Amino acid sequence: MGKAFHRPEALADVVTHYCPGCTHGVAHRLVAEVIDELGIRGRTVGIAPVGCAVLCYNYFSFDFQEAAHGRAPAMATGIKRVRPDLMVFTYQGDGDLASIGMSEIIHAANRGEKFTTIFINNAVYGMTGGQMAPTTMPGQRTTTSPFGRKVAETGMPVKVAELLSALETPAYIAREALIAPKFINRAKKAIRKAFSYQAADTCFSLVELLSTCPTNWGVTPVDALKWVEEKMLPYYPLGEYKTPEAGRLNPAAGRKHAE
Amino acid sequence: MILGDGLIGQMMEPVEFPDHLQSQPSNKDDWATNGMQTRGSARRNLVKTLYLVPEELNAHNQKLKAKYDRMVREEVRCEPYNLAGDYRVLIVSYGTMSRVCRTVIDNFKRDGVEVGMVRPQTLFPFPKQAVYDAASKAGCRAVISVEMSMGQLVEDVELSVKGVAPVHWYGKCGGEVPTPEEVMEAVRKLL
Numbered sequence: 001m002g003k004a005f006h007r008p009e010a011l012a013d014v015v016t017h018y019c020p021g022c023t024h025g026v027a028h029r030l031v032a033e034v035i036d037e038l039g040i041r042g043r044t045v046g047i048a049p050v051g052c053a054v055l056c057y058n059y060f061s062f063d064f065q066e067a068a069h070g071r072a073p074a075m076a077t078g079i080k081r082v083r084p085d086l087m088v089f090t091y092q093g094d095g096d097l098a099s100i101g102m103s104e105i106i107h108a109a110n111r112g113e114k115f116t117t118i119f120i121n122n123a124v125y126g127m128t129g130g131q132m133a134p135t136t137m138p139g140q141r142t143t144t145s146p147f148g149r150k151v152a153e154t155g156m157p158v159k160v161a162e163l164l165s166a167l168e169t170p171a172y173i174a175r176e177a178l179i180a181p182k183f184i185n186r187a188k189k190a191i192r193k194a195f196s197y198q199a200a201d202t203c204f205s206l207v208e209l210l211s212t213c214p215t216n217w218g219v220t221p222v223d224a225l226k227w228v229e230e231k232m233l234p235y236y237p238l239g240e241y242k243t244p245e246a247g248r249l250n251p252a253a254g255r256k257h258a259e
Numbered sequence: 260m261i262l263g264d265g266l267i268g269q270m271m272e273p274v275e276f277p278d279h280l281q282s283q284p285s286n287k288d289d290w291a292t293n294g295m296q297t298r299g300s301a302r303r304n305l306v307k308t309l310y311l312v313p314e315e316l317n318a319h320n321q322k323l324k325a326k327y328d329r330m331v332r333e334e335v336r337c338e339p340y341n342l343a344g345d346y347r348v349l350i351v352s353y354g355t356m357s358r359v360c361r362t363v364i365d366n367f368k369r370d371g372v373e374v375g376m377v378r379p380q381t382l383f384p385f386p387k388q389a390v391y392d393a394a395s396k397a398g399c400r401a402v403i404s405v406e407m408s409m410g411q412l413v414e415d416v417e418l419s420v421k422g423v424a425p426v427h428w429y430g431k432c433g434g435e436v437p438t439p440e441e442v443m444e445a446v447r448k449l450l
Contacts, residue, residue, distance in 0.1 A: 042296030048307075057305055063292035066307040079292065086294050 008032035010041045012061045021214040021221025023178040024052060024120065028059050030188045031091070031118060034195050035062070044087040045079055047072040049096035052126040056091055070101020073108035076115040087198060088115040094135040095125040098158050102134075105164070105206075112169040112203035116194045119160060122211040123232065130216030134158040137231050142216070157235065161208045165241035165248055172197050172205035173242040175251070177233065179210070179225045186238070193243075202244050210236055264354040264407045265434045330384055337386035338378040340364060345398045346375035348449050349424070351390055351416045352405040353379050355436060360405055362439045363446065374446060375399075382415075390419035399424055401449040405442055406430040 007013060011032035018024045035041050044062045048054050050069040057064035067075040072090035080088040097105050097119050105117065124142055125131040132142040132149055135157045139148040149157075161175040172194055176187035187209055194205035210232050212224035219227060239251025288298035292306055310316035340357075341364050352360045357378040367374045377393050379386050394402050402424050404413040413428040420426050429445035431437050 043294040045292045045294065054309060057307065061303060063294060063304050064307075065292050065305070066309060083293065083297075086297075 008036045010035040010044075010061055012059050014058060016059055017055060018052065019213075019215040021212060021224055022052070022126075023122075023209070023211040024056070026178045026184060027091075027118060027120060027187075027209055027211065028056060030184070030191050031089075032060065033188065034192045035087075037192065038087075038195055038199060040087045040195070040199065043085065044089070047075045047079075047088070047090040049090070049092040049101075050127075051093040051096050053091055053093055053120065054127070070096050070099070070104055072096065073101065073104040073113070073115075073117070076117075077108055077111070077113045080113060080115045084114065084201075087195065089118060089195070089198075090115065091118045091120070093120045093126065094122065094133045094160075095128070098134045098160055099125075102158075105160075106167070109164045109170045109204045109206065110167050112171075114198060114201060114203050115205075116198050117204075117206040118191065118194075119206055119208045120211045121160065121208050121232075121236070122213040123157070124213050124216045126213050126216055130213075135160070137235065140231075141218075159236060161206070161236075161241045164206060170204040170206065170242055171202045171244045172240075173208075174206075174240045175208040175210070175236060175238050177210035177228055177238055179212070179228045183238075190240070197244060208236075210238075264356065266355040266436070327384070334381060335384050335386050335389075336380040337389045338380060339389070339393070340376040340378060341368070341373065342375040342377070342393055342396075344373060346373040346396070347398060347400050348374045348446050349393050349396075349399050349402045350374060350376040350405055350446070351379070351402060351412065352376060353382075353412065354407070356405055356407050356430075359437060359439055359442060363442045366439060366443060367446070372450065379412075385415050385419065387419040390416060391421060391423070394420040394424045401425050401427060403427040403429055403446060403449060405437070405445070407434075407436065408432050 011029060016025055035044055041062045046060055046064045047067050048057050048064060049072055065075055072092050076088045076090050079086065121135050123133060123135045123137055123140060125133050130142050131144040136142055136149045137157060138151045141148050161173050164170055165173040174190040176190050177183045178187055190207045194207050197205045210228050212228055214221045214224040217224055217227065237252040240249050241251060242248050290304055292304050295303055310319050340361060350360050360376055364374045364376060375393060377390050402416060402420050404416045406412050408430055409432055410428050417426045427449060429442065
């Protein structure tokens with residue numbers, strides 16, 4: 001009988017620093033599995049964000065670089081343009097990508113840079129101490145919105161997948177969630193598609209992954225998963241927002257998240 | 260690091276890059292994230308500057324310090340002007356302002372008054388030793404930092420002079436370039 005479950009080669013055999021219940025580990029594993037399955041570990045370069053996942057390079061076993069805060073897309077642009085044969089991806093959280101790095105990601109996507117972005121949206125700044133992010137939900141308590149995010153003062157959360165899919169250039173934009181096996185399987189398919197499009201020399205691809213932060217949300221890991229399902233899913237609909245084949249899609253109108 | 264000012268910042272002219280700037284480092288495979296397959300290695304490369312363990316960060320900082328020390332030894336550049344003979348005042352000035360100061364020094368020379376200048380071309384590392392040596396010369400009564408700023412340079416000059424001569428400052432900013440006459444007036448007070 002063969003071994004059914006093993007650590008992907010692209011994932012380093014180390015213990016991570018992530019908090020219990022954090023879904024970075026799931027996201028890392030999915031990326032590593034896809035890299036293994038596509039057989040691209042030897043020609044993949046990852047770009048780490050600033051945030052909890054800055055140390056993600058310790059958990060992958062292929063070439064990696066740090067970037068200045070929010071500037072992973074610029075680093076990826078340079079590497080991919082110089083070496084189009086490499087598979088390049090950025091791994092960024094919502095503070096890195098949707099706050100300080102918003103301009104970088106929009107222009108990289110709009111230029112049609114041929115790299116992939118894995119975007120972790122957990123509605124809060126994790127590493128810096130649970131401050132409000134552009135993706136924080138209305139009414140959500142954070143250390144800088146102790147009475148809950150007031151929409152009248154700070155607007156509604158930024159929907160990155162919708163925002164980027166409004167651009168004409170990007171090839172593939174999807175949003176999935178890392179909260180239960182059925183969702184995680186869908187997320188892996190989306191990540192695999194994103195990397196496959198890059199392998200086929202198709203331009204910019206991004207997968208947004210709704211994630212948890214039990215520590216900064218102040219809830220248990222199990223409640224964190226429930227919170228994503230109850231609070232985030234209705235506001236951040238899952239599905240493909242843009243594909244090279246079908247163009248722009250509207251998951252919010254088209255289908256239910258849990259189908 | 261280029262010592263700029265408003266005029267230099269707005270100058271444009273064609274630049275030719277010499278061929279040797281396009282050469283590739285020979286040890287690239289030791290560090291570059293060019294893909295493990297590219298260099299036929301099972302070892303991955305990691306480009307980073309974040310070190311969370313104090314001992315590791317200290318070691319990294321020591322490495323950077325050694326690099327900076329080498330820059331101090333090999334990369335410091337400055338241009339002396341009228342320092343061969345005796346002079347009563349030493350000007351330290353860079354960029355557009357240093358061009359005006361040359362005229363100032365030439366004008367003084369015609370009147371039989373000797374003024375010298377050190378023009379820093381590198382700011383970091385700063386040409387400390389050259390400024391100190393020039394300020395230490397017998398007969399040098401004062402040092403003046405002449406700038407198109409409110410004193411960005413004068414503190415470096417003070418640190419370099421180490422008290423061997425009093426350090427003064429003259430400058431204007433906002434894009435107004437001091438005339439040779441105005442600089443001469445400031446220098447004359449120190450003669």
